[in-house]
Amino acid sequence: MDLDRYRIRREPYYRAVGKEIELFTAAWSRRMPMMLKGPTGCGKTRFIEHMAWRLGKPLITVACHEDMTASDLVGRYLLDPAGTVWHDGPLTLAVRHGAICYLDEIVEARQDTTVVIHPLTDDRRVLPLEKKNELIEAHPDFHLVISYNPGYQSVLKDLKESTKQRFAAIQFGYPEAPVEAEIVAREADLDAETAQVLVRIGQRSRNLKGHGLDEGASTRMLVQVGRLMAAGVGLEQACEATIVLPITDDPDLRDALSEIVAACS
Numbered sequence: 001m002d003l004d005r006y007r008i009r010r011e012p013y014y015r016a017v018g019k020e021i022e023l024f025t026a027a028w029s030r031r032m033p034m035m036l037k038g039p040t041g042c043g044k045t046r047f048i049e050h051m052a053w054r055l056g057k058p059l060i061t062v063a064c065h066e067d068m069t070a071s072d073l074v075g076r077y078l079l080d081p082a083g084t085v086w087h088d089g090p091l092t093l094a095v096r097h098g099a100i101c102y103l104d105e106i107v108e109a110r111q112d113t114t115v116v117i118h119p120l121t122d123d124r125r126v127l128p129l130e131k132k133n134e135l136i137e138a139h140p141d142f143h144l145v146i147s148y149n150p151g152y153q154s155v156l157k158d159l160k161e162s163t164k165q166r167f168a169a170i171q172f173g174y175p176e177a178p179v180e181a182e183i184v185a186r187e188a189d190l191d192a193e194t195a196q197v198l199v200r201i202g203q204r205s206r207n208l209k210g211h212g213l214d215e216g217a218s219t220r221m222l223v224q225v226g227r228l229m230a231a232g233v234g235l236e237q238a239c240e241a242t243i244v245l246p247i248t249d250d251p252d253l254r255d256a257l258s259e260i261v262a263a264c265s
């Protein structure tokens with residue numbers, strides 16, 4: 001089976017912020033498991049899509065969640081007219097046929113689920129399928145990447161120490177203002193000046209972090225504002241729709257955010 005449907009055909013736009021492309025390429029060449037850290041909406045998913053395209057490898061993404069079981073990752077027997085048939089899960093597909101497997105928001109998964117990746121992340125590079133009584137040796141192109149946002153999680157929902165230590169990490173964050181403006185302008189198809197205004201709003205909103213906000217407006221949110229504006233919505237209404245209302249239900253914080261918007265417009 002080829003993984004044709006997991007191939008990325010067009011270059012996903014990614015604006016490098018530091019040496020992350022070089023570092024990832026080096027880690028990939030040694031198949032070193034990678035962890036992408038940082039808050040939501042700062043480019044982690046876009047980065048891995050770009051890297052998969054750059055390296056010419058299929059990318060299999062799994063959005064991890066609380067109810068996910070090890071079977072959701074490795075596979076299960078399903079009833080079929082012909083009897084019970086084994087179906088490889090996304091992780092097994094990547095291991096068997098050689099893809100980059102991206103486990104997005106890995107902390108959302110329960111710890112007993114995440115231990116299935118352990119034998120893949122050391123020199124053994126194997127995946128035991130216990131129910132099938134099979135031990136798969138990873139394809140030479142198999143590469144494991146996870147995303148991990150330590151900010152929101154409680155200690156109960158953290159990664160096991162023994163899991164964390166298996167990964168090399170790249171830190172993502174909100175880029176410097178001129179770079180973020182370049183990204184927003186490009187992604188939203190917006191002029192440079194307006195993009196700069198949006199970035200200023202984003203930066204000021206981030207100062208509210210810790211004053212009731214988990215995070216300020218992310219790059220993703222600024223892109224969303226920009227897209228509404230490019231479609232003809234005014235600045236204040238676009239900000240209300242994509243930043244102020246989604247980010248908090250607290251009336252005081254909403255007022256504070258609206259004031260930031262008014263001050264920047």
Ligand SMILES: Nc1ncnc2c1ncn2[C@@H]1O[C@H](COP(=O)(O)OP(=O)(O)O)[C@@H](O)[C@H]1O
Pocket residue numbers: 013014015016017039040041042043044045046047183187219220223
């Ligand atoms: N460095 C970057 N280069 C290009 N686009 C970016 C970058 N950082 C953020 N973006 C934009 O922000 C959006 C959200 O980024 P995403 O990768 O989905 O965030 P994350 O996975 O970290 O939550 C992207 O769809 C893209 O429009």
Ligand SMILES: [Mg+2]
Pocket residue numbers: 041044045046104
């Ligand atoms: Mg993402």
